[in-house]
Amino acid sequence: MIQATLHQLKVFETMARHGSFTRAAEELLITQPTVSSQIKQLTKVIGLPLFEQIGKRLYLTEAGKELLQTCQEIFGRLENFEMKVADLKGTRQGQLRLAVITTAKYFIPRILGTFCQQYPGINISLAITNHQHIQERMMENRDDLYVLSEPSDNMGLSTQPFLDNHLVVIAPKNHPLAGKRNIPITNLDSEVFIMRESGSGTRQAIQKLFYQHGLSVEVRLELGSNEAIKHAIAGNLGISILSQHTLISEGKDSELTILDVEHFPIKRRWYVAYLEDKQLSVVAKAFLDYLLQKSTKFSIPPASLLAKV
Known part of the structure; x- marks a missing residue:
């Protein structure tokens, strides 16, 4: 593994996420043959196949699943280190990955807007989806925080209510x-x-x-x-x-x-949640604190907004 490069691991992680050479190449802004070449070199280093093709679909092998988990831990720790260095320098910057259920789209963008004004160096990845897909994202540890109306009891979540x-x-x-x-x-x-x-x-x-x-x-x-x-x-x-x-x-x-x-x-109530074993990044902690402190300003809209009958 010492012979594997960070670039190869990043290509592999992106490839594993998308299950597609084409989509991995598009995200990384490299060519499809380059993706294929990097995966082949990494497979040679590992000494075991990382993917298997069944029909037209690619699936991770057992070795591939283990490597994907390792990659996620490595990149997560590196990203958190970058955020902590920025925090020590007095500038909050980094990436916040947030997934919310569809109804939360009516107020979360407004909260994010004021948050980003306070921390302009932070980039936001916002996924708006339904409960089923939120749970799938949780199982894959794809996000920092989740906004839900009904937190699942069997997902191992740390949850806090923040809004009616x-x-x-x-x-x-x-x-x-x-x-x-x-x-x-x-x-x-x-x-x-x-x-x-x-x-x-x-x-x-x-x-x-x-x-x-x-x-x-x-x-x-x-x-x-x-x-x-x-x-x-x-x-x-x-x-x-x-x-x-x-x-x-x-x-x-x-x-x-x-x-x-x-x-x-x-x-x-609306709840903000994260996987209870997850180490939140500096940026995720900053947004969690901001959400809990400022949510009262984003209360339920009054019924008087509607036309009088």
Whole structure:
């Protein structure tokens, strides 16, 4: 291994991540033959094959899996060393890798914006995805921090709540129940719903509440996007239950309104999490502290943002 170069290890790590010579070459800004050559030289140094091809796909061998873990540890420690040196010099700089579930996109960019103004030397890698893909990223240790609404109990996470996340019933402003007060939850039994995809944190919270009150509502449409759901509501395809944060972009001319239904809002929290065995970098610690201190400035948008009925 002493004969292996850092460049070869970086090429291998990138190749292992993408499972593609072409995509690895594109990320590293080198040619595909160079990627192939570096992998061959590293394989010769190791003395065991690092990849095996089955059909058109490349898979890591056992030796490849072990080397990938070693590479991640090496590059992680080197990156953290660079950040600590920058911190000792009085300048915070480095890379922050953050993954958040889709609904968090309504407030995380604003928090990141003010954070980057305070620490202009920090570069951000932000992945916005669903709960399933977040868990896959956790298993691969691809990020520093995660923002979730429902942290998994079996992922070995260190979690801290930092912001309220209320779920509200949203309907078109011309809905018959719009403007009424204290609507019984049983009235929702006759409504047609637009829901997030099965497995989403929002959908699970809704199903739990409905089960407690014996409701079995009709789901006309399943969509994986909050914006698509809002457009569907405005198009009178049904009503939905979404995080109140999704209303940040709405205004007085909005075609939507919040229904005043008993047992709503469903009160939940946003959590920031990281793998409990992970050594956070200087930059990740700085953002974690910033998030916990400043999150109160990014509270839930008031219902008054919506048009009056």
